[in-house]
Amino acid sequence: MALFKKNQSVNDDDESEEIEYVLFQGATNGIEANLEENKKLVAAGLTAAKELVSEALEEKSEMLKLQIDGKRAMASFFVDGMKRPGPKYPGPQANAVIQMLKLLAGLDITVRDKPQRGGISAKYRDLPFELMVKTQPGQGAEQLTVTMRNLKTKRVTPEDIGIPEVIKAKIRDTAASHRGVILIAGPPESGVTTTALCALRCVDSYLYQCFILGNLYGREVLNVPVFKPEPGHTLEMTIDRIKRNEGDVIFFDEFIDPEVVKTAMMAASDICIMSEMYARDAADAIAKYVGLVGDPITAAENLACVVSHKLIRKLCTRCREAFRPSPKLLAQVGLNEDTKTLYRKCPPPEPDPKTGEEPEPCRACGGLGFRGRVAVFEMIEPTEAVKEAIVAGADPAAIRAAARKDKQITFQKDALRLVEDGTTGLEELKRVFAPPAGKKKAVRRRPPQ
Numbered sequence: 001m002a003l004f005k006k007n008q009s010v011n012d013d014d015e016s017e018e019i020e021y022v023l024f025q026g027a028t029n030g031i032e033a034n035l036e037e038n039k040k041l042v043a044a045g046l047t048a049a050k051e052l053v054s055e056a057l058e059e060k061s062e063m064l065k066l067q068i069d070g071k072r073a074m075a076s077f078f079v080d081g082m083k084r085p086g087p088k089y090p091g092p093q094a095n096a097v098i099q100m101l102k103l104l105a106g107l108d109i110t111v112r113d114k115p116q117r118g119g120i121s122a123k124y125r126d127l128p129f130e131l132m133v134k135t136q137p138g139q140g141a142e143q144l145t146v147t148m149r150n151l152k153t154k155r156v157t158p159e160d161i162g163i164p165e166v167i168k169a170k171i172r173d174t175a176a177s178h179r180g181v182i183l184i185a186g187p188p189e190s191g192v193t194t195t196a197l198c199a200l201r202c203v204d205s206y207l208y209q210c211f212i213l214g215n216l217y218g219r220e221v222l223n224v225p226v227f228k229p230e231p232g233h234t235l236e237m238t239i240d241r242i243k244r245n246e247g248d249v250i251f252f253d254e255f256i257d258p259e260v261v262k263t264a265m266m267a268a269s270d271i272c273i274m275s276e277m278y279a280r281d282a283a284d285a286i287a288k289y290v291g292l293v294g295d296p297i298t299a300a301e302n303l304a305c306v307v308s309h310k311l312i313r314k315l316c317t318r319c320r321e322a323f324r325p326s327p328k329l330l331a332q333v334g335l336n337e338d339t340k341t342l343y344r345k346c347p348p349p350e351p352d353p354k355t356g357e358e359p360e361p362c363r364a365c366g367g368l369g370f371r372g373r374v375a376v377f378e379m380i381e382p383t384e385a386v387k388e389a390i391v392a393g394a395d396p397a398a399i400r401a402a403a404r405k406d407k408q409i410t411f412q413k414d415a416l417r418l419v420e421d422g423t424t425g426l427e428e429l430k431r432v433f434a435p436p437a438g439k440k441k442a443v444r445r446r447p448p449q
């Protein structure tokens, strides 16, 4: 498609500004967009779609949302998990942008009342990106989410995302024992699949035969094949076939369907089952898993562990500010009393007292004080106390309390190592681990495929 010129200039008031446009390179599902047949849509939506995605990429967003509310629509960008307002559109134009991106992602533009999901290969500033396009019906119009993944900097190894050694060891041991369910959980849009695949990579795929059951949307794990079920076979029959093929681990895509979860869990008595789940934390994931299985005792018996991640922002190393913590502060947060230096976000720059001029913000982070994110982890194993909490009704708070009593790995404990080495600051932990305000929001789930 020669539709997109590079370095096209756009007149912005009096200044002529150079904008680099994203280059769309085709749908990841191989379906070619028929632009000829959709001339009207292309005229209405292509430039705006290109501008929106380019702006999101320029701002280093990992995600953009376009929500239509009646006659108006607003885009928002998410940078390191923080929402920022994007451009506003009249409703019809926003709809053209959505339909255009659907067309480019190889989705069916005639279907608007069902969730759809696809991908666009793209290039921006010479870097390869994958744009995951998701649409969902809602509020009388389709709503759009585009997740942007830089294929050059994808975090692929357990070391890259910082899975603690003790969690890696637990995953390896469970695979070696040929039994038990390992769940990898995290909030929606936090990269749960990336972490789950990293967890799968903790298992030596040359020693243990791992198979993937389900759709990874083009992602691959070296030496781990996707298992193709025979036509007409039930899940049970497919799992039996994997066992006959000397499988040690089966990786399922998202655990969401009760029948799938029950069947997989029943199989976990002689094969290791791994899957991903959207949940706020590990205790929440256990509660959901028990709910899907329906039988708390069997669910607890077959569970090996639940690993959950949360993303926290990293302090900008260019402008972070060192300070000496007081012994009281160290004791309060549970840090080693010998800690000499901690870091915090730089204070906002003061304007020059004479000229009143604002100083230039830090060039590395644009004055935000943070740059990039890192994951912190927790892991809950079904110890006696945790099992008791599960059988007693699987209330997440009770499971959390039991795990804490057993000194299992909590987010806070894992995050303190990142405060200690200056990767992040205490104010960021406070923001991330503050109890949710008001009523807890329902966790959005990926629609079944």
Ligand SMILES: [Zn+2]
Residues within 6 Å of the ligand: 316, 317, 318, 319, 320, 362, 363, 364, 365, 366, 367, 368, 369, 370
């Ligand atoms: Zn900075």
